[in-house]
Amino acid sequence: MHHGDIDDQGAFFWIDSFLESxxxxxxxxxxxxxxxxxxxxxxxxxxxxxxxxxxxxxxxxDVERVDNLAIRGYLGFLHKKNEKSTMARKxxxxxxxxxxxxxxxxxxxxxxxxxxxxxxxxTVAAHLTVxxxxxxxDSILDDSLAGARDRAMFECxxxxxxxxxxxxxxxxxxxxxxxxxxxxxxxxxxERIVPVGAKxxxxxKAYRDRxxxxxxxxxxxxxxxxxxxxxxxxxxxxRRILEKIVRDMGLNRPLxxxxxxxxxxxxxxxxxxxxxxxxxLLGHASISTTGRYTHVSIDRLMAAYDKAHPRGEKS
Numbered sequence: 001m002h003h004g005d006i007d008d009q010g011a012f013f014w015i016d017s018f019l020e021s022x023x024x025x026x027x028x029x030x031x032x033x034x035x036x037x038x039x040x041x042x043x044x045x046x047x048x049x050x051x052x053x054x055x056x057x058x059x060x061x062d063v064e065r066v067d068n069l070a071i072r073g074y075l076g077f078l079h080k081k082n083e084k085s086t087m088a089r090k091x092x093x094x095x096x097x098x099x100x101x102x103x104x105x106x107x108x109x110x111x112x113x114x115x116x117x118x119x120x121x122x123t124v125a126a127h128l129t130v131x132x133x134x135x136x137x138d139s140i141l142d143d144s145l146a147g148a149r150d151r152a153m154f155e156c157x158x159x160x161x162x163x164x165x166x167x168x169x170x171x172x173x174x175x176x177x178x179x180x181x182x183x184x185x186x187x188x189x190x191e192r193i194v195p196v197g198a199k200x201x202x203x204x205k206a207y208r209d210r211x212x213x214x215x216x217x218x219x220x221x222x223x224x225x226x227x228x229x230x231x232x233x234x235x236x237x238x239r240r241i242l243e244k245i246v247r248d249m250g251l252n253r254p255l256x257x258x259x260x261x262x263x264x265x266x267x268x269x270x271x272x273x274x275x276x277x278x279x280x281l282l283g284h285a286s287i288s289t290t291g292r293y294t295h296v297s298i299d300r301l302m303a304a305y306d307k308a309h310p311r312g313e314k315s
Contacts, residue, residue: 010057010059010060010061010062010063011040011044011047011058011059011060011061011062011063012041012044012058012059012060013059014063014097014101014106015037015040015041015044015097017104018036018040018096018097018100018101019033019036019037021100022036035089035093036093036096036097039089039090039093039094040093040094040097041058042090043071043074043090043093043094044058044059044061045058046074046077047061047066047070047074048061050070050073050077052065052070052073053065063098063101063106063107064106064107066098066111067111068111068112068113068114068115070111071091071094071111071112071115072115074090075087075090075091075115075118078090079118084118084119087118088117088118091112091115091117091118092117094112095110095112095113097112098110098111098112098113127259127262127263127266128251128255128259128260128263130267130310132251133158133260133263133267133310134310134311135249136154136245136246136249136251136255137151137154137155137158139245139248139249140154140245142203142206142207145207145210145211145214145215146228148203148206148207148210149207149211149225149226149233150241150245151203151207152200152203152204152206152207152225153167153225153233153238153241154242154245154260155197155199155200155203155204155311156170156182156196156200156203156204157257157260157261157264158200158260158263158264158311159196159197159199159200159264159309159311160182160184160194160195160196160200160264160281161194161260161261161264161265161268161278161281161282162182162184162194162261162283163186163187163257163258163261163283164235164238164239164257164258164261165235166184166185166186166283167225167235167238167257168225168232168233168234168235168238169184169185169232170182170184170223170224170225171222171223171224172208172222172223172224173222175196175201175204175224177201177205180195180196180197180198180201180302181193181194181195181196181302182194182196184283186283187283190283192280192283194281194283194301195281195301195302195305195306195312197309197311197312199311200311204224208224211226215230216228216229216230217230218230219231220232225238235257238257239256239257242255242256242257242260261282264309265278265281265282267308267309267310268281268304268305268308268309269308271307271308271309271310272307272308273304273305273307273308274304277301277304277305280301281301281305
């Protein structure tokens with residue numbers, strides 16, 4: 001298929017050609033293609049600087065003269081200042097690139113194939129499966145005032161993905177029952193609006209109704225979630241309560257309120273929500289709560305939320 005001097009082309013020519021195929025044939029997003037390109041150019045910069053191919057610039061490096069030793073050396077070089085997950089991704093980029101070159105008949109073997117993927121650090125799963133999340137919530141008996149409160153709190157955390165500090169700081173005036181949203185105050189006092197599921201709202205309402213009858217006299221007039229003396233519940237108390245619930249249900253690994261936030265994000269993404277919406281829901285990027293675009297973004301988020309959240313409303 002190749003004649004002439006296409007075989008003399010350097011690494012960057014082949015990287016560009018590979019990225020074009022990712023975009024055209026595999027429909028990868030520009031951001032993904034950019035990440036692949038960066039990984040591959042970095043590798044060939046290493047090849048050039050290491051002198052493995054004599055004096056050569058990265059773009060003119062010879063793709064064919066890369067063997068698995070060169071790739072192993074590169075991983076060793078990365079090891080000094082990279083997480084294992086980053087190294088695994090860079091190796092995976094090289095594997096895909098060389099698979100492409102193999103298919104094009106440009107190289108005979110894939111030198112990255114036999115290189116072992118760096119073992120990722122085994123972290124305790126910080127998030128729950130959908131079944132575990134439902135089991136956790138259903139295990140909270142709401143036949144007492146404290147139980148009703150706990151059920152409402154954790155339904156709310158799983159439903160919205162808000163931070164534990166935002167949950168503790170939540171005020172009644174910021175719960176919109178008809179609009180199914182909460183206004184929360186995030187990091188740096190950034191306010192954002194997040195969708196909240198019908199189930200969580202039902203439990204908040206049940207708790208508050210019960211509180212009015214059975215609760216302490218003179219409770220905090222604003223806070224949604226109160227301790228037994230009627231003061232605002234602290235983040236530390238919320239953590240402790242969750243630890244006990246997790247122990248009681250026999251989940252054999254620890255789970256923090258942040259783990260529920262992580263669970264929310266994972267389930268949304270697994271169900272097809274786009275990363276941008278999830279980022280906005282988590283408050284990693286501020287949705288401005290002013291201006292004429294607000295309703296557009298809130299409606300779009302509500303739709304993304306209802307479609308993707310396991311406890312959301314499936315239309």
